[in-house]
Amino acid sequence: MSSTSQEQNLLFKEKTLVGVPLQKVDSILKVTGKALYTKDVRLPDMLHAKIKRCPYPHARILSIDTSKAEQIPGVRAIVTGKDFPVQQNEDTPAVAFSEALYANQAVVAVAADQRRTSELALEMIFVEYEPLPWVTDPEIAMTPGKTPTKIVHPSETWYEDPNVGRHIKIRKGDASASFKECDRVIEEKYTTGMVSHFQLEPVTFVAQPDPDGGVSVWATSSGPHKTQYELSRYLGMDADKIRAKVPFLGGWFGSKEECHVAAICAKLALKADRPVKLELSREETLTATGQRHPSVITVKDGINKGGKIVARQIRAIFNGGAYSSLGNNVVINAVLGAVSVYDIPNFHMDCYRVYTNEQPGTPMRGPIGFQIAWAIECQMERIANELGMDPVEFRLKNVLKEGSENAIGELMESISHDKVLEQVTSAMKLNGQGKSSIPQDSTQENKWVRGRGVALSAKWAPGGSPHQAMVRVKESGKVEVWVDVVENGQGIYTGITQIVASEFGIPSTDILLMPLVFGSDSSMSGLSGGASASRQLVNLGNAVLEASSNAKKLMAERASKKLGVPSHDLDVREGRVFSKTDFRRSLKISELFLRAPIVGYRTVASFTEGVEFVGYGTFYFRQGKLDPETGMTIGGRISPFYMSTAQIAEVSVNVETGQVRVEKIVAAADVGVAINPDLAKGQIVGSVCMAMGAATSEELVFKDGKIINANLADYEIPSIFDVPLVIPILVENPLQNGPFGAKSAGEPSMFPTAPAIRNAIHDALGIWVNDLPITSERVLEALQKLREN
Amino acid sequence: MRDLELNMVFDPSEVLRPSSFQDAVETLDSSDSKIVAGNTSLYSLARKGRLENIKKLVDISKLGISYIKEAESQTSEEKKILVGAGTTFQEITSSSLINGRPEYAGLKEALNKSPPQIRNVATIGGSICSAVSFYDLPIVLFALGTTLKFFSKKEGEHLITIDSFFQNPALYGKSLLIECQFSSSPNSASSFVKLCRRMSGYAVAMTAARIKLDRTSREIDDIRLVIGAMTKTPQRLNQVEEELRHKEPSIETITRMCEKSADLVHDIIPSVHASTAYKKRVLPILLREAITTAVERATER
């Protein structure tokens, strides 16, 4: 954003939509059922695809006999691994080639006129397998001599033998030496289970062969360009011939980065030369697509007498499942999560992503950071408790301060760690008293005991991929916005609309957001890294602001002669071009346009001579790297900024059954500037509820290498009746480089919920639960342990 | 090794709506037919591939078995309620015959555990005939000592106790349930206690109790205790009942008896996130709560 427009912003403050709780621009479409989702896409002559999957956690595919299926009338195409280019990496293949590495991996796919025919054809395809040894425990998988199997991908060697797909090291100071000098050393192990995104809309694709030999794909994806370029790799096809479209998404949370499924759909369509729809069932979505990485994290801390952490050593193991896709990339988040909250002079970390025979771990809302925050915030409580210190005070004592450097050498700027903690404590009136300050329920013979717990975290905001935007100013003063923005329910269409409307000082109804009409389409807009990692509002927001500013420049140049004012003195707002120094010198935008008949005499259209008033903008944050030996950043920061977030949970625990009832959660998050406060609060509340599910009830459970609870009855996400009172608090600490000061809100509040609940349970009963989910059984076991000691 | 894990498609070609019990059971006689009531359970069986050979669905909505009424011949001691097998959960819980009556308090609690969308269509008959141990309603009906009126091709209309039904539900696979009958007597009350991982989920463990107190001595005159979601089918705890019968229902006695219960139940099956050991530990607690609640309710009468 230019400084001139910032000044104007002050002048025309009443015309800004920043900070306004505008109704979502797509809400009417959604409640009337008019919003288009991939599932709604129906094309003439469309076929329906189904996938046959491997029943073993690990097996060699000896033969696939499709001859009978091919003879079924209505079967139009069958694909196996042989239909795809030989894969040269560790990504999940579209269809297994000679070996299936996890239960329910795709082995062969069929497209037929009717879904039933496809299902029938699957029954008539005979696959011969040789079951092989398998491993699902990452600690066993990474131990030489102990692992029953080694998972080898073509053209890829492990980072470390056996099965370690990635190992990241951080070495700051000397942790081991410092432990010897500390007053106290505390070491604990924390684990988290496999959790599903459980987004409402299952993974779905529609592919249509294009007349030029290319293919168009409607995708449940977080970004059309991601799908376009990934498909290009999977199909071995020129990316320019692949058009990916992302209509509305029915929830995302990281779940739909499943281009291997899109590849099956596209391949079937190309082979059959007809459009194909491939909809995964809920069971397939849960068992055959990526879920949150389970983890085993050991944290060892050395603390001095005053309660300062002097040394920390973390060993974090993430169960990556059979392939990487995005997994080996996102483990770096373990580092970002671990270094962004506390100031610890000696910091060592080893972070591993390990291959096992489970479906691949994938990013999920605050990927990897959720697991790390769980371990660290549980550990912080443990230490505070052992030192007899107030948990809030203890955290404040160790927290990173504004302007300090974190363990990988990034400057901590625009953080609000103290502020978010203060906000939640005062909202909960905690005053360091914990349980004793809560009225306990005395009516039920104190079977339900209440407690409160706190947690503090920070979320990074990755740059990495570029985001581009284009805006076109029309004669009416309306502004068309061409961006590949993905609306997954979070409200980004509204956010982008508010940003552009504010920049032009016009009502939101004058913004023509093209994805609202066409969906996001890789062939219509500039490159965009999509919705992942809480980055759309900041990255695309900056891109549309730059595009707007460039469009304004073109208008100023055109108006300059007419007004006799140099173009740098001109700005565009509220449908006028005007001199910033003399408001009387202005003209209407329409005066910059010419009019001419377009049909006959009566139908007249407007146009500009020479270039249109179209502005382009690109936001690209060039990420640095971590030094492989020390973990210090090289060539710039990893995260452009960090967002602070804290929560306090109040829970009731049943001492007899171990049931946990989350009563209330106060959640504060630094969102920079809330472009739309209601939507920002919605993100906080949504995160808290989702994290509460992972904390208390959700986990995909494996037995004999297969998931046994891949349905809503047994997986158990919280229902509306389980959701506690959530009080969201927006902390506004503007980000200098954020659009109008905005940071992000989509993920940070996922982090503190689980540890805050666990710490509250400790406050209530004095027990420590180190494993997620905190089931009633685990609570009872911990109580038993406490009583025995 | 050949992969022959078939996942056949449920593809019924006919939906029949008979208007007489006789017609219904005639159709049921063939192995490819199945009754459908509210269809809230059946569809999930279909999805799991358990109905691959079913071609005919027998819709029972035209049989006139949606009602809840008092039996005509009532004694002052015992009041009998008749509920048609096609009656929905919602119709039962909103009935004045059930509401506000301690003897049916457990029934109402169990009915209200299901989500409203289910309550509006799921039927009492479907709930019983699903014959699983983790549905709420049958547990209470079992505790109430319900009598079931079946119609079969061979025997026509006949009555059996719910106890014998749950001993071998498979025997009734080709019969039509037409009515449930349960009765109440003065000084009796029922209760239902369910432990689940969320507010609206299937039970990890549950108990139901029906207790009748002696009018003068206030001792336990009669007691029925049933557990669900613990074993394959719902189970009565005869031994605990026996020990409590004709005892004064003090909290100490109840607690002591309940503590024994865990050892009396065999073949406890674990569920996701609740091991057999955990279920054993919570059983006495749930049982105690069910008994004390029922006693309290009966005492208040």
Ligand SMILES: Cc1cc2nc3c(=O)[nH]c(=O)nc-3n(C[C@H](O)[C@H](O)[C@H](O)COP(=O)(O)OP(=O)(O)OC[C@H]3O[C@@H](n4cnc5c(N)ncnc54)[C@H](O)[C@@H]3O)c2cc1C
């Ligand atoms: C989303 C959801 C949530 C649920 N939550 C709960 C819950 O919280 N607690 C709970 O207890 N249950 C719950 N249920 C289960 C529900 O109670 C059962 O599905 C219901 O009771 C079945 O009744 P129905 O009328 O739909 O039976 P149907 O599905 O129509 O039939 C079930 C079975 O009974 C047979 N049958 C039906 N009627 C007769 C008859 N008259 N004679 C002989 N056989 C018959 C059918 O052939 C079939 O085998 C839930 C179900 C769903 C889908």
